[in-house]
Amino acid sequence: MAFRPSWSWGATPANRKLAVIAVLLGAVVAMSLLIGRYPSPGIIAPDRLATDDLAQRIVFNLRLPRILTALMLGMSLSAAGAVFQQIFANPLVDPGFLGVSQGAAFGASLAIVFWGSSAWLVQGSAAIFAFSGLGLSYVMARRMRFGGSVLRLILAGIAISALFSAGVGALKYMADPLSQLPEITFWLLGGLASITWPQFWSIAPVVSISVFVVYRMRWRLNILSLDDSTAFSLGAAPGRERAVLLGAGVAATAAVVSVCGMVGWLGLIVPHIARRLFGADARHAVPAALLIGGLFGVLCDDVARTLLAGEIPIGILTSLIGALFFLAIFMTYGHSGEQR
Template sequence: MERLKKLFYLFLILILLTAFSLFVGRYPSPGVMNPKLLQTDALALKLVMNLRLPRILTSLLLGSVLAGSGLVFQMIFSNPLVEPGFLGVSQGAAFGAAFSIIFFGSSLILIQGSAAFFALSGLALSYFIARRIRYGGWILRLILSGIAISALFSAGLGLMKFAADPMSQLPEITFWLLGGLWSVTWRDFFVILPVSLISLIITFLMRWKLNILNLDDETAYSLGVAPERDRIIFLFTATAATAAVISVSGIVNWVGLIVPHIARRYFRTDTRFSIPAAMMMGALFTLICDTIARTFFSGEIPLGILTSLIGAVLFLVLLTGKQTGVNR
């Protein structure tokens, strides 16, 4: 009952901050906009409805997907240091974006499509290679193949940077890799919504199985769970949603790494509570970071820089805090 109350309060805070962030920005002056202005200023209404609202909704979706997927990966791999882009997804998306910028130009549609394609290709290649490794358990094989594929895409990204025009293409690649939601529109939001929403729903409905999958396979079988099948479902849905959101946002680090730790700290390791908590905390984290990014300075700070900075600080706080263990 106590954890249900915490989830309710967390949801209430998320709703309130979302509504508040709609009126925070640099128009008509830096600070909080008077809501009554929407009735008299047509430009303010268009700004809120066509720029801020899709951007805010995308930031909520981005945080929910990265944090929820991060907790899924950490539970399945029994490793607190893995994150959603672990199986070659993040590096694949980065390579795809750079590939599109160099060979197909700066079209946002092509960049997003190429990033999503190579991100999913990273997962497919990791799975394909893991099936052909002849030693170790399934989890170990996935980890090894994911490391290898990430290294290959990272090397490919280096080659793309080397081949890029240093005056135009290279700065664009670098800026995309920093992450940001400055160009998000309603079209971008609705493109990533179906995959992300389906993934979040599947993860939420199956979240109790993660508690069992964290046990050994024999125990999981005895409790009526098919470990390999369910792990594939979790990995595919989480990775597909991650590929979708980072194709729009670019590389946004630390959300999928640090937020699951915070969720487990306050909601314990029972995934019936920690999964929805991680999703809402991730949405809050990216919403706050993105609001800071577009508000504090006239020149927008890339979202990936803020999430890395704040995430690293939070990580140090968790490491040096009094409570170093995880409650079960």
């Protein structure tokens, strides 16, 4: 994947590190296309790909859309996580916390229980409720009479998430334990098994635009992480700029969650890893989060679809691999040579 940093500092060490990760990501995507369980578990030899019709169809109609979606999944959650953490000046927030994840979970469960399990219905319902979750959080935050704007949004997000998760609990209780409940459970654990080109194209435009907005506005994130009055004194429009960036982050998150289900931890952990490796300045931390997130998404999905004969829910893997990587990073690297 070609990756051309647009800032004017040329070949700084950070840019070189980014280039290395970008090359690595490209190699992983290419390798992933060849790895799978056809014709036997392992790698398809390139010469076989040239002659075997079925192999071609598997690689280009099944693996390619799935891998690209996994790439978007990792990039979106990580970019949104980086945006949310910096805007709320809180390293513990995650892109789903404004009611988005629980809203999507509720929407998907609702569709599974009441409207059968058409993939499009589940996706549409998840997307609609993801945005409803955000909308409700936002409206509630405006009506609260407590704290500053950021604190109000966080509190409203927590409350709305709790409401939707109560709804998910109720739906699980009502679901048919033999057919619907397993389906809800799998959705809540996340997975890309059902992704084909139509699903990929249904979210690609939203995700591309959102990620582009976040990437272009990344330096502003540093300013928006300061107090509102300070951001204002630096010529920023804190309210408006925050809304644009949050909107982009949430749109990307809602889009990928609607087709992939709940994928935990990526959006929380990857921005931390990016900041650890590149420093807190979003000029480098955001592109780093995008690349590392993409790498995580593709690798986790590779393991999910190839390790066992059956599909492993990707949410389990992102939590497991993410948490281990997280611990490893914090135990080995310090920032800018400083040990705290």
